[in-house]
Amino acid sequence: MAMKTNRKPLYRRKAFLIILILFAGFLCIQFMRPDVPNPPVTGDLEAPADVKAVIQRACYDCHSNNTNLRWYDKIVPIYWGVASHIKQGRADLNFSEWNRLAPADQKGKLWESVNQIIAGAMPLPGYTAVHTGAKVSAADLAVLKNYLASMVHSKPADTAVINAADRQYQHWQKNKTAISKLPTAANGISYIPDYKNWQPISTTERFDNNTLRVIFGNDIAVKAIKENKIHPWPNGAIFAKVAWAQLQDKDGTTHTGEFKQVEYMIKDDKKYASTFGWGWARFKTPKMVPYGGANVMFTTECTNCHKPMAAEDFVFTQPIKH
């Protein structure tokens, strides 16, 4: 009996000591906190009040300079995660510096935002688990979708658009756009001229940004489609997606107008492991100007938007078999 009563306090003391050490450590790391300042708002998102209210409530903690940290966000190590999300969130999309984006890019970011919400990727699920008030309800989503739908207009092309398309066409028709030295993007991927001889695997009408697109697949991609081996796509598969401005005629037919860009995704799970197993590149205008310039970080734009398609190997297109 005596032994037992002796042992217990000892055991208790050990546990107590451990807890004390852990707690001291916990207190110490509280001082290891990265700074999360709220820089000045240079030009806030402009949108109807109901639209803005949803975005402010659900997104502003990470995508604005008006971050509102709750006490539980400030506890290390949770705080480390919060701080890094805010840093990255702001860098990729900042509603407080909205005026820095061209109008077309603002529109693009809004469509991307709504699609990230639909896909369940934003607001980050780990965040809404704690900040339940930030969840976007079906009614909230309808508000956002209606707003975007109201921005869609389709009307016959005006003469300036028609003339620009004609000039580009004539240039191309006379083979003046042929390129002698292949332009290369910052990540080392070069323009692949042969894409136009590949098979189309689908087409899209994008009414969010008034373009028409054809998605081509190289032989490896097309073979994989035929053999049902696209989950994941095999190494060597390449997609080329071409975008043209829409050119609507008076009869209601919308044709491909000015060529805007060609984009590639090249599958290689080893070489491109850091970018979801795909090599990404975009070349703009018939001059094939590499997007992103010398900054290799342009690929985070591609991967961020394609990320919700992780279950489909980051590919949006559902190929059409024939």
Added chain:
Amino acid sequence: MKALYSLFAVCSLMFAACSDNKPVELYNTKAALPSSPKYNLDGLKVITSFVNKTKGTASTLYGNDQALKSAIDGNKTVGTNEVFTLVTWKQQDDDHWFGAKIPSDIESVEVIKTTSSGNSVAVNYQQLNGKSLDLKADTSGQSERIKYILGQKPSVLP
């Protein structure tokens, strides 16, 4: 111990519920082109692609090398051995992107083939309708369709 196990079971159930269990639709099965000896897209290239927003249709015009070359020259003259194939689908909303429409059920496949006939060129036209690719027997309006298809300006593909 029992309580621990049931807690474990509940947790794994919750995980299963949270993890993505929506079925992955890899192909656009609705828009799939039936294989048939009536037409053949193998080796054909894209000439252009267009949509009709009023009718809600999307079309892609394919052609063999001769057809593509003629189309780029504005189809001023019709050569022999040209093959044009215009595939038209109904459109559907893209489940993966709010803001996009993609092809849906097939509406028609129109095939133009040119052959030499004596000193001139014969232009043959066939319209195959629906998924079953039923040959349209009524030949009225054919010359209009030929004119329409040959009148399509190719897409700029630099």
